[in-house]
Amino acid sequence: MSDLKLLLKTALEGALHSYMLPQDLKLEVSIQETPSDKPGDYGSAVAFQLAKALRSNPVQIAKDLAEKISLPVGISRAEAVGPYLNFFVDAAAFVQDVVSSRHTAPPQGQKVIIEHSSVNPNKEWHVGHIRGALIGDALARMYRASGYSVEVQNYIDDTGRQAAESQFAVRHYSAIWDKTTKFDHWLGSLYVQLHKDFDLKNKEIKASLEPQIAAVIHQLENGELRPEIERVVKAQLETAASLGIEYDLLTWESDVVHAGLVEQALAMFADRLESPTEGKYAGAKGVDLSPFVAGLEEPFKVLVRGNGTFVYETKDIAYHYWKFGLFEGLKFQKFSDQLEKPLYTTAPSGELHPDGHSFAHGDRVINVIDSRQGLAQIVVKAGLFLVGDGSYAKYHHHLANETVLLEGQTMSGRKGITVSADQVIAEAQSRALALTPESLEAREAVASVIGLGALKFAFLKASPERQIDFRWDNALALQGDTAPVAQYAHARARKIGRDGSSRGFDAAPDWDAIGGLELDLMKTVAKYPDVLALCLRDHSPHPMCSYALELAGAFNGYYNHKDASGKSDTNIMHSPAGLREARLAVVARVAYAIEEALEVLGIDAPDEM
RNA sequence: GCGCCCGUAGCUCAGCCGGAUAGAGCGCAGAGCUUCUAACUCUGUGGCCACAGGUUCGAGUCCUGUCGGGCGCACCA
Numbered sequence: 111m112s113d114l115k116l117l118l119k120t121a122l123e124g125a126l127h128s129y130m131l132p133q134d135l136k137l138e139v140s141i142q143e144t145p146s147d148k149p150g151d152y153g154s155a156v157a158f159q160l161a162k163a164l165r166s167n168p169v170q171i172a173k174d175l176a177e178k179i180s181l182p183v184g185i186s187r188a189e190a191v192g193p194y195l196n197f198f199v200d201a202a203a204f205v206q207d208v209v210s211s212r213h214t215a216p217p218q219g220q221k222v223i224i225e226h227s228s229v230n231p232n233k234e235w236h237v238g239h240i241r242g243a244l245i246g247d248a249l250a251r252m253y254r255a256s257g258y259s260v261e262v263q264n265y266i267d268d269t270g271r272q273a274a275e276s277q278f279a280v281r282h283y284s285a286i287w288d289k290t291t292k293f294d295h296w297l298g299s300l301y302v303q304l305h306k307d308f309d310l311k312n313k314e315i316k317a318s319l320e321p322q323i324a325a326v327i328h329q330l331e332n333g334e335l336r337p338e339i340e341r342v343v344k345a346q347l348e349t350a351a352s353l354g355i356e357y358d359l360l361t362w363e364s365d366v367v368h369a370g371l372v373e374q375a376l377a378m379f380a381d382r383l384e385s386p387t388e389g390k391y392a393g394a395k396g397v398d399l400s401p402f403v404a405g406l407e408e409p410f411k412v413l414v415r416g417n418g419t420f421v422y423e424t425k426d427i428a429y430h431y432w433k434f435g436l437f438e439g440l441k442f443q444k445f446s447d448q449l450e451k452p453l454y455t456t457a458p459s460g461e462l463h464p465d466g467h468s469f470a471h472g473d474r475v476i477n478v479i480d481s482r483q484g485l486a487q488i489v490v491k492a493g494l495f496l497v498g499d500g501s502y503a504k505y506h507h508h509l510a511n512e513t514v515l516l517e518g519q520t521m522s523g524r525k526g527i528t529v530s531a532d533q534v535i536a537e538a539q540s541r542a543l544a545l546t547p548e549s550l551e552a553r554e555a556v557a558s559v560i561g562l563g564a565l566k567f568a569f570l571k572a573s574p575e576r577q578i579d580f581r582w583d584n585a586l587a588l589q590g591d592t593a594p595v596a597q598y599a600h601a602r603a604r605k606i607g608r609d610g611s612s613r614g615f616d617a618a619p620d621w622d623a624i625g626g627l628e629l630d631l632m633k634t635v636a637k638y639p640d641v642l643a644l645c646l647r648d649h650s651p652h653p654m655c656s657y658a659l660e661l662a663g664a665f666n667g668y669y670n671h672k673d674a675s676g677k678s679d680t681n682i683m684h685s686p687a688g689l690r691e692a693r694l695a696v697v698a699r700v701a702y703a704i705e706e707a708l709e710v711l712g713i714d715a716p717d718e719m
Numbered sequence: 720g721c722g723c724c725c726g727u728a729g730c731u732c733a734g735c736c737g738g739a740u741a742g743a744g745c746g747c748a749g750a751g752c753u754u755c756u757a758a759c760u761c762u763g764u765g766g767c768c769a770c771a772g773g774u775u776c777g778a779g780u781c782c783u784g785u786c787g788g789g790c791g792c793a794c795c796a
Contacts, residue, residue: 655733
């Protein structure tokens with residue numbers, strides 16, 4: 111239905127042709143909703159732009175335009191309001207049209223690869239990890255809703271220092287999993303213990319442990335400890351699953367390395383690789399980053415160490431070449447079943463197309479990774495500039511979400527200043543349960559959906575580039591700017607639908623009987639495609655959060671609306687036949703709109719609560 | 720030092736490619752359920768949009784600078 115705005119734009123552009131305008135004049139014709147206290151439903155400020163070129167005043171131009179424009183279907187009239195040109199929609203036709211339409215996006219024929227989560231496999235998820243995972247998950251849903259093919263990847267850094275330290279800790283303390291603590295929590299506590307017992311920032315202490323840790327890294331690189339890492343990953347995936355987050359593929363760093371992808375990648379820009387023969391970088395190989403980023407103390411970025419091993423970013427470059435389909439080489443197999451779809455993993459002994467699935471070959475790549483990885487992501491982008499015509503870099507986007515503070519403090523896994531994701535999820539659900547009526551069937555399930563909704567919404571409603579502070583009472587609030595408010599409006603609307611059906615109301619809807627209140631509601635509903643497009647453009651789900659609340663607020667306002675004497679004038683059950691059915695259709699459409707908005711945020715909307 | 724992000728109401732934040740009187744929630748003061756769910760709604764309160772210049776018919780929004788806060792600048796990952 112946002113087609114209407116498009117139709118208006120076209121009509122307005124058509125009207126502009128009747129003016130003698132300079133060839134080089136670039137006009138931005140935009141159609142916007144009028145402020146609520148202004149006449150009309152949509153308006154344009156285009157007269158301001160014309161005023162200068164025509165040496166006339168915008169008020170006169172707006173008047174003139176109002177007469178010249180030929181109105182599209184669905185618009186009843188145009189009127190100049192000062193310098194603005196405003197349009198009035200044909201309420202009956204508009205409402206009927208919105209009520210009977212559902213947003214469906216045509217296939218875009220493009221594949222988007224979204225990488226998110228990518229939590230080091232050495233400890234449990236903490237609240238900070240939730241943020242990027244939720245943003246990535248919501249974005250994946252939004253791209254799907256917009257007609258893109260989406261592949262969500264979770265990168266497992268199984269050869270890194272952190273994974274090694276945790277595995278070393280197990281050995282050092284001769285620890286054996288008690289099977290009662292969740293495995294990732296158990297492992298994480300050993301990691302914290304290790305850092306408590308050894309100050310690994312201290313050079314001497316670090317050096318004394320180094321041979322043993324290096325030995326672990328060696329084993330990790332050989333894949334000897336893969337089952338151990340898999341146990342952590344599985345435990346972490348349980349956390350993701352409880353948040354309703356699913357992936358398509360786990361990409362293991364060790365697989366990227368073993369498949370020879372890094373060598374292939376390096377070979378593709380071998381001519382750009384520098385090998386200093388003297389100075390501190392003698393023996394190493396790398397690239398000059400200065401064309402890509404200013405202000406580095408050392409613009410030379412080592413990609414291959416003097417000892418021939420690869421730094422992390424080099425593996426990441428190779429991974430991204432693979433994501434874009436510059437080469438094959440990885441093999442896959444099924445990892446587990448998720449609720450919605452199977453999860454695959456890279457695996458040395460896997461197949462190229464397990465169960466007929468194909469991976470990678472993305473047209474666009476979006477990495478939801480916190481802002482501290484900004485430089486590493488620039489290195490990846492630089493790597494992408496170095497191959498082909500350099501255009502791959504354009505389709506790589508680092509969605510840099512800011513970090514999460516905990517009650518004003520910087521979190522630290524090593525120091526143990528964290529709150530685990532699992533703990534927060536459990537608390538959110540129990541707080542919701544306390545507010546959920548005992549009479550409700552499936553009370554616990556509903557409370558769980560509400561608690562999770564509140565939690566997710568708290569993370570998603572802030573724009574990603576803003577640092578947020580996790581505070582229990584804000585994050586788990588169930589009133590105010592929260593998901594439960596939207597869920598509540600939805601449940602309320604569904605209840606009206608149920609009441610309507612059970613009473614057997616089935617008169618023909620009388621669309622001419624509906625008024626401005628219903629029109630406003632449907633105008634809000636009609637915005638959905640624009641909001642979705644905005645979220646994709648800005649790579650952020652947060653406008654959808656505002657929109658879900660806007661829908662809920664609009665509906666709640668409608669529901670509670672009173673006439674001048676203070677009596678409800680929107681009670682649906684008591685409305686005259688005809689208007690009643692039209693209103694039922696409007697309410698059902700609003701319920702669907704809320705459900706749809708929450709759905710792309712990864713939040714469920716219960717039918718009652 | 721250099722780079723990235725942030726600075727809007729007492730607090731937490733929206734503000735879409737510049738457009739009509741800057742909006743929510745929380746808080747505070749009040750009002751509304753014998754009628755479809757009060758996790759709601761309505762009214763009031765509260766702003767030098769960090770500061771200073773610039774561009775523009777028009778700037779919270781764009782540009783430059785300054786000041787505050789966060790993060791990053793390894794042959795770690």
